[in-house]
Amino acid sequence: MASSPATNTILTAAHWGPMLVDTDGENVLASRGALPGTFENSLQSVVREQVHSKTRVRYPMVRKGYLASPDAPQGVRGQDEFVRVSWEQALDLIHTQHQRIRATYGPASVFAGSYGWRSNGVLHKAATLLQRYMSLAGGYTGHLGDYSTGAAQAIMPYVVGSNEVYQQQTSWPLVLEHTDVVVLWSANPLNTLKIAWNASDEQGIVWFDRLRKSGKRLICIDPMRSETVDFFGDAMEWIAPHMGTDVALMLGIAHTLVEHGWHDSAFLQHCTTGYDEFARYLTGERDGVAKTAEWAAGICGVSADKIRELAQLFHENTTMLMTGWGMQRQQFGEQKHWMLVTLAAMLGQIGTPGGGFGLSYHFANGGNPTRRAAVLASMQGSVAGGVDAVDKIPVARIVEALENPGAPYQHNGMDRHFPDIRFIWWAGGANFTHHQDTNRLIRAWQKPELIVISECFWTAAARHADIVLPATTSFERNDLTMTGDYSNQHLVPMKRVVAPRDEARDDFEVFAELSERWEAGGRERFTEGKNDLQWLETFYQIAGQRGASQQVTLPPFREFWQANQLIEMPQSEQNARFVRFAAFRADPQANPLKTDSGKIEIYSRRIAGYGYADCPGHPTWLAPDEWHGNARADQLQLLSAHPAHRLHSQLNFTSLRERYAVAGCEPLTLHPDDARARDIADGDLVRVWNSRGQVLAGAVVSDGIRPGVICLHEGAWPDLDPQAGGICKNGAVNVLTKDLPSSRLGNGCAGNTALVRLEKYRGPSLTLTAFDPPASA
Numbered sequence: 221m222a223s224s225p226a227t228n229t230i231l232t233a234a235h236w237g238p239m240l241v242d243t244d245g246e247n248v249l250a251s252r253g254a255l256p257g258t259f260e261n262s263l264q265s266v267v268r269e270q271v272h273s274k275t276r277v278r279y280p281m282v283r284k285g286y287l288a289s290p291d292a293p294q295g296v297r298g299q300d301e302f303v304r305v306s307w308e309q310a311l312d313l314i315h316t317q318h319q320r321i322r323a324t325y326g327p328a329s330v331f332a333g334s335y336g337w338r339s340n341g342v343l344h345k346a347a348t349l350l351q352r353y354m355s356l357a358g359g360y361t362g363h364l365g366d367y368s369t370g371a372a373q374a375i376m377p378y379v380v381g382s383n384e385v386y387q388q389q390t391s392w393p394l395v396l397e398h399t400d401v402v403v404l405w406s407a408n409p410l411n412t413l414k415i416a417w418n419a420s421d422e423q424g425i426v427w428f429d430r431l432r433k434s435g436k437r438l439i440c441i442d443p444m445r446s447e448t449v450d451f452f453g454d455a456m457e458w459i460a461p462h463m464g465t466d467v468a469l470m471l472g473i474a475h476t477l478v479e480h481g482w483h484d485s486a487f488l489q490h491c492t493t494g495y496d497e498f499a500r501y502l503t504g505e506r507d508g509v510a511k512t513a514e515w516a517a518g519i520c521g522v523s524a525d526k527i528r529e530l531a532q533l534f535h536e537n538t539t540m541l542m543t544g545w546g547m548q549r550q551q552f553g554e555q556k557h558w559m560l561v562t563l564a565a566m567l568g569q570i571g572t573p574g575g576g577f578g579l580s581y582h583f584a585n586g587g588n589p590t591r592r593a594a595v596l597a598s599m600q601g602s603v604a605g606g607v608d609a610v611d612k613i614p615v616a617r618i619v620e621a622l623e624n625p626g627a628p629y630q631h632n633g634m635d636r637h638f639p640d641i642r643f644i645w646w647a648g649g650a651n652f653t654h655h656q657d658t659n660r661l662i663r664a665w666q667k668p669e670l671i672v673i674s675e676c677f678w679t680a681a682a683r684h685a686d687i688v689l690p691a692t693t694s695f696e697r698n699d700l701t702m703t704g705d706y707s708n709q710h711l712v713p714m715k716r717v718v719a720p721r722d723e724a725r726d727d728f729e730v731f732a733e734l735s736e737r738w739e740a741g742g743r744e745r746f747t748e749g750k751n752d753l754q755w756l757e758t759f760y761q762i763a764g765q766r767g768a769s770q771q772v773t774l775p776p777f778r779e780f781w782q783a784n785q786l787i788e789m790p791q792s793e794q795n796a797r798f799v800r801f802a803a804f805r806a807d808p809q810a811n812p813l814k815t816d817s818g819k820i821e822i823y824s825r826r827i828a829g830y831g832y833a834d835c836p837g838h839p840t841w842l843a844p845d846e847w848h849g850n851a852r853a854d855q856l857q858l859l860s861a862h863p864a865h866r867l868h869s870q871l872n873f874t875s876l877r878e879r880y881a882v883a884g885c886e887p888l889t890l891h892p893d894d895a896r897a898r899d900i901a902d903g904d905l906v907r908v909w910n911s912r913g914q915v916l917a918g919a920v921v922s923d924g925i926r927p928g929v930i931c932l933h934e935g936a937w938p939d940l941d942p943q944a945g946g947i948c949k950n951g952a953v954n955v956l957t958k959d960l961p962s963s964r965l966g967n968g969c970a971g972n973t974a975l976v977r978l979e980k981y982r983g984p985s986l987t988l989t990a991f992d993p994p995a996s997a
């Protein structure tokens with residue numbers, strides 16, 4: 221009898237941090253976090269299910285009507301059967317069609333913008349590898365911006381000369397030392413700090429825990445009582461404005477400052493420009509409407525007394541406005557962070573230890589001090605002598621581009637035209653969950669001639685493709701990662717835990733193969749003659765060189781790779797005292813910001829010059845198309861916050877779903893008043909709908925949400941049932957959201973601007989099929 225194989229424990233890492241994964245050599249047995257002293261992170265517990273899921277794509281598959289006549293495909297994407305083919309057949313087919321389409325319509329007709337969170341790792345970067353291949357083939361259409369901060373990252377460079385959303389924050393030790401009042405404005409760090417773009421260093425919640433015990437005044441401004449408010453308990457005050465009204469709330473606070481002469485005239489004078497222009501709007505001198513606390517209360521639903529109290533509190537104390545991004549993922553999202561910086565400037569604390577604003581304390585553990593570090597290099601998205609993107613579209617305007625090839629549009633001061641996209645390849649993103657207005661997407665998605673999806677799982681995007689290629693998960697290949705997008709706290713090996721399942725291949729291998737088909741010697745050009753371990757050694761050696769300048773020495777690669785241990789980088793006393801904008805504040809002449817004036821721009825001549833009605837020259841309250849102010853009596857405002865037990869759509873198919881699913885669906889939080897008015901009880905199956913679509917969800921009746929607002933977290937897999945009026949049986953929020961730009965400046969997504977109706981579901985019972993692969997797969 222064979223003895224049971226020995227268990228091996230491999231150190232690896234995901235977006236959700238370093239993990240220890242047990243394997244018997246063939247199967248994943250269990251997984252858990254690898255860093256001591258951190259908070260439990262549910263996402264780390266399901267590696268086994270990720271690798272062995274029945275939802276994995278097992279073989280290359282082609283849509284039947286496509287395979288029958290690839291030059292003039294038959295059938296409908298998303299409705300057709302899939303046919304299993306060999307890798308050879310699949311790659312030949314892609315290669316032939318790619319050649320035809322590129323030769324006929326040019327490089328801009330190939331969309332390789334492929335946005336998404338893929339898996340972490342410096343080598344196996346799905347979209348980057350796709351772009352590398354497309355650069356070898358002669359260029360492609362790429363994308364601008366992202367779904368996360370489309371509005372904020374566009375406006376901030378005009379205002380403070382940097383994007384702020386992806387930059388290191390004033391350090392946590394200084395916040396704990398100097399800050400009196402911490403405001404979490406549209407931020408839910410307890411959820412959002414579970415992950416990072418690299419691997420999480422997992423220190424963010426540890427810092428927030430210290431804050432919890434600090435006795436400081438803590439406030440959360442959010443229409444929903446988030447997990448973070450519960451984490452802080454009685455130590456935190458929860459203030460719930462109507463959705464989308466924060467600019468009015470901030471204006472009311474700003475006006476109160478002016479009423480009392482509490483605004484910091486010296487700071488405004490030295491460090492900002494355009495305040496006077498803005499002040500004429502604030503006081504009503506220009507439009508006859510003074511933006512008083514009472515005016516603001518009428519819009520945002522927070523009482524005038526509370527608004528005045530906040531003004532006094534912020535003025536009298538060192539206040540850090542820790543600001544998240546949910547409120548800028550809206551129509552006119554640019555105004556939110558512009559007005560926030562304006563408010564912070566009026567308070568005059570920007571650049572002090574512990575005062576001002578920070579746009580990334582809730583993301584990737586911003587504020588956890590940067591280490592002295594040997595930072596890994598990573599794979600680049602173009603080959604030597606290749607052609608990069610020949611055009612780029614704002615990432616969230618993809619459906620408009622498909623609908624209107626050649627049509628003019630405006631973006632960030634530029635007049636442009638949409639390309640004529642004929643071939644889409646998505647690798648490492650789940651655009652059927654991430655994009656707004658799913659039904660509109662499905663219609664536009666029928667237009668291209670070829671859609672290829674590289675995926676580990678049968679996502680809705682894969683089901684709506686012509687060709688689906690099975691990708692390895694990060695646990696089936698070798699890679700490396702840093703932790704902490706800002707801290708660089710650890711360098712972690714990501715050794716293959718188990719062999720690839722079924723016919724899954726690394727994206728790297730797939731694009732290397734296609735490169736060879738594209739031109740003789742293409743493989744060599746794509747891989748630069750290196751296999752995976754050789755690339756990792758290169759990235760590691762560059763880290764060693766970078767580390768040397770910081771007195772950090774790495775062991776030889778072989779030794780490191782053998783050891784199965786992470787390397788923790790040394791602390792830097794200097795970085796632990798980092799204050800954002802300190803040099804600028806100390807001497808704005810000598811250390812100007814990268815704005816037109818070198819100062820903080822409260823009024824921007826350049827933005828005013830664009831003449832965009834949806835993004836005027838200074839922060840302005842603009843009423844959205846769909847909000848509580850124009851809602852009918854039975855309409856509710858829809859919030860699509862980020863989920864606790866997923867990264868977007870990732871892991872929706874795992875047993876973590878049992879922790880949150882209600883009535884077999886995505887949970888929907890609603891206020892008892894709104895439930896009573898509709899005869900809905902906690903646990904009921906409900907139907908949510910508007911003119912764009914309908915979904916089923918499970919009711920969670922709670923006073924932890926503002927009346928008139930309901931929350932369905934983003935990321936549930938669409939599971940549209942054509943036999944039942946197209947209703948989504950899983951509760952995918954983007955079936956309901958509006959696909960409109962934040963403004964012509966950022967063209968960000970506006971997933972948090974939508975009205976819906978709600979009722980108890982009384983239709984026939986429907987079976988969830990989101991996680992079942994197509995019958996033939």
Ligand SMILES: Nc1nc2c(c(=O)[nH]1)N[C@H]1C(S)=C(S)[C@@H](COP(=O)(O)OP(=O)(O)OC[C@H]3O[C@@H](n4cnc5c(=O)[nH]c(N)nc54)[C@H](O)[C@@H]3O)O[C@H]1N2
Nearest residue numbers: 336337338339367368648649650654674860868869870971
């Ligand atoms: N309504 C609404 N919509 C939103 C948001 C919102 O707040 N509200 N948030 C938006 C935001 S901020 C974002 S960032 C987007 C997120 O949107 P995405 O980043 O697209 O979401 P993910 O679910 O992370 O998708 C990653 C996909 O990559 C696949 N994958 C993982 N590893 C690999 C790999 O190695 N190779 C390949 N080929 N595939 C791989 C995974 O299986 C998964 O399907 O959603 C946006 N959509």
Ligand SMILES: Nc1nc2c(c(=O)[nH]1)N[C@H]1C(S)=C(S)[C@@H](COP(=O)(O)OP(=O)(O)OC[C@H]3O[C@@H](n4cnc5c(=O)[nH]c(N)nc54)[C@H](O)[C@@H]3O)O[C@H]1N2
Nearest residue numbers: 368406408411412441463464544545546547861862867868
């Ligand atoms: N566990 C987990 N962590 C994640 C992610 C995930 O999917 N799961 N996604 C990651 C990604 S890609 C990103 S971009 C970040 C997203 O980080 P954020 O964009 O900050 O996250 P959200 O949950 O969309 O929004 C934060 C809070 O804003 C609130 N909010 C929404 N609209 C308004 C409003 O009009 N006014 C006010 N005051 N508050 C409002 C929401 O209720 C929510 O509690 O998170 C990252 N972290």
Ligand SMILES: [Mo]
Nearest residue numbers: 366367368369
């Ligand atoms: Mo994001």
